[in-house]
Amino acid sequence: MPLLFLIPLFTGLVTAYIFKKSTDEIGQIIGVVAAVSLVLGLILAPWQVQLLLLVVVLVSTKKLLQQNEYKLKQQEKEQEQFNSGHHQEVISSQAAKIEHEATHKYRGSYYQATDVSVEVQEGEIIGRYRGLPWRMHQVVNTPRSME
Incomplete structure (x- = not known):
C-alpha cells in the first residue's frame, strides 16, 4: 500500500x-x-483507507442521530407531562427561565435591558435623492415617565 x-x-x-x-x-x-x-x-x-473512513463516519453519524432521537423523546415526555396536569412545577420552572432570559450577559456581567421609549415625529426634510423629492422621518427620544 x-x-x-x-x-x-x-x-x-x-x-x-x-x-x-x-x-x-x-x-x-x-x-x-x-x-x-x-x-x-x-x-x-487507497480504497481500504477510504472504506475504513466511510465506516467510521457512518457509525459516528448513527450515534449522533441516536442522541438527537433521545433528546427529542425527552422533549416529548416533558410536553406530555405539561399537558397531563403536572404543569404546576413546569410553570414555576418556566417562570425562573423567563426571569433568567430577562437578564442579559455581556463580557461576564449581567444586566437588564431598559425599555427606551421612542417617539416618531413626522418631519419633512427637503432634499432630493437621484432627482426625486425625499422625505425623512425624524426620530426623537422622549424622556421616560416614572409611573
Whole structure:
C-alpha cells in the first residue's frame, strides 16, 4: 500500500491546527490550504483507507442521530407531562427561565435591558435623492415617565 497519501494528509492536519490557533486573516488562507490538503489526501488514499473512513463516519453519524432521537423523546415526555396536569412545577420552572432570559450577559456581567421609549415625529426634510423629492422621518427620544 503506497503511503504517499499521508503527505497531504499530515500537511492538512498541521495547517488545520495552525488555523485553529490563528486569529488573523492569514488563518483563513491556512484554513483553505488545510481543507484542500485533507481532501487531496483522502482522494489519494487507497480504497481500504477510504472504506475504513466511510465506516467510521457512518457509525459516528448513527450515534449522533441516536442522541438527537433521545433528546427529542425527552422533549416529548416533558410536553406530555405539561399537558397531563403536572404543569404546576413546569410553570414555576418556566417562570425562573423567563426571569433568567430577562437578564442579559455581556463580557461576564449581567444586566437588564431598559425599555427606551421612542417617539416618531413626522418631519419633512427637503432634499432630493437621484432627482426625486425625499422625505425623512425624524426620530426623537422622549424622556421616560416614572409611573
